[in-house]
Amino acid sequence: MKIAILDDYQDSVRHLDCFSLLDGHEVKVFTTSAKGVGQLAIRLAEFDALVLIRERTVLDRALLEKLPNLKLISQTGKVAGHIDVAAASARGVAIAEGVGGPIPTAELTWALIMAAARQLPQYIANLQAGRWQTVSANPERNARLGVALHGRTLGIWGYGRIGRLVAGYGKAFGMRVLVWGSQSSRDLAVQNGYEAAASREQFFSEVDVLSLHVRLTDATRGMVTAEDLQRMKPDALFVNTSRAELVGTGVLEAALQAGRPGQAALDVFETEPLPPQSALLRMENVIATPHLGYVEQGGYERYFEIAFQNIVDFANGTPRNILNPA
Numbered sequence: 001m002k003i004a005i006l007d008d009y010q011d012s013v014r015h016l017d018c019f020s021l022l023d024g025h026e027v028k029v030f031t032t033s034a035k036g037v038g039q040l041a042i043r044l045a046e047f048d049a050l051v052l053i054r055e056r057t058v059l060d061r062a063l064l065e066k067l068p069n070l071k072l073i074s075q076t077g078k079v080a081g082h083i084d085v086a087a088a089s090a091r092g093v094a095i096a097e098g099v100g101g102p103i104p105t106a107e108l109t110w111a112l113i114m115a116a117a118r119q120l121p122q123y124i125a126n127l128q129a130g131r132w133q134t135v136s137a138n139p140e141r142n143a144r145l146g147v148a149l150h151g152r153t154l155g156i157w158g159y160g161r162i163g164r165l166v167a168g169y170g171k172a173f174g175m176r177v178l179v180w181g182s183q184s185s186r187d188l189a190v191q192n193g194y195e196a197a198a199s200r201e202q203f204f205s206e207v208d209v210l211s212l213h214v215r216l217t218d219a220t221r222g223m224v225t226a227e228d229l230q231r232m233k234p235d236a237l238f239v240n241t242s243r244a245e246l247v248g249t250g251v252l253e254a255a256l257q258a259g260r261p262g263q264a265a266l267d268v269f270e271t272e273p274l275p276p277q278s279a280l281l282r283m284e285n286v287i288a289t290p291h292l293g294y295v296e297q298g299g300y301e302r303y304f305e306i307a308f309q310n311i312v313d314f315a316n317g318t319p320r321n322i323l324n325p326a
Contacts, residue, residue, distance in 0.1 A: 007056035018305035041066035061087035076303040096310035105293035106165035112265035118146035150174035155207030159185035163213035204231040216243035229255035
């Protein structure tokens with residue numbers, strides 16, 4: 001089969017141990033993104049199978065209709081809204097799903113929380129510029145010290161696999177853990193020894209650190225509102241390693257400029273790659289990472305081993321893990 005691996009920004013996939021699974025197939029790795037249906041159609045028209053790195057490329061109906069040779073989409077992790085499943089099915093294109101793991105994203109979330117609490121990126125950048133124990137060029141902001149997490153309140157919205165791990169990290173650091181989400185999530189959190197917020201208003205107003213761990217669906221898109229953020233403390237930290245679209249467009253930027261919450265730590269953005277001119281990159285109270293939650297050596301080996309094996313099975317006439325088997 002002619003196989004394209006898309007959006008491998010770091011050119012890392014061909015160096016994985018599992019890449020050898022594709023021996024005998026013709027494989028092209030794209031390390032840059034293409035924007036727009038026209039560019040993508042030209043790039044991908046010749047391929048029988050596409051390997052998607054999570055949701056970096058959107059395969060909508062308009063694009064799928066311009067890919068006459070496509071037989072298989074092999075997804076790393078689970079399929080989300082970036083693939084038009086109905087359009088793929090109508091064209092006879094099989095979609096093979098993979099699996100993911102919660103640990104890399106949970107660990108990155110905690111790294112962001114600790115870095116933001118102690119303002120490490122700012123201190124490091126200023127140290128490299130020759131400024132000792134200086135967090136900002138702004139004297140007023142420079143007077144603010146980092147804070148310890150012990151004794152503070154960690155808010156978890158979404159008590160799934162990742163949320164449960166982050167809650168455990170918070171407990172280990174001596175934090176009070178307060179959970180919000182569905183009734184079943186809150187009930188489970190209480191069973192596990194944590195607190196469930198009595199209301200959304202209490203949740204936003206009491207937390208010192210708020211971390212989102214919710215899947216993006218039509219129901220959750222834009223679920224965090226300006227009113228929610230206005231309830232947060234002026235020194236609170238808002239953390240998002242899930243999906244940027246969980247917050248209304250422009251809402252977080254405006255809230256940070258207004259001073260509630262006081263900081264944000266972000267790994268996800270509405271436009272990815274994030275443009276260098278983004279306002280978020282110019283805010284001293286924001287630390288940002290380039291969607292690294294799942295970008296980790298062991299996680300990549302797991303993601304791509306399954307994605308590549310799904311291609312091998314499909315090529316051998318024994319397809320597995322097909323989302324649209326009909």
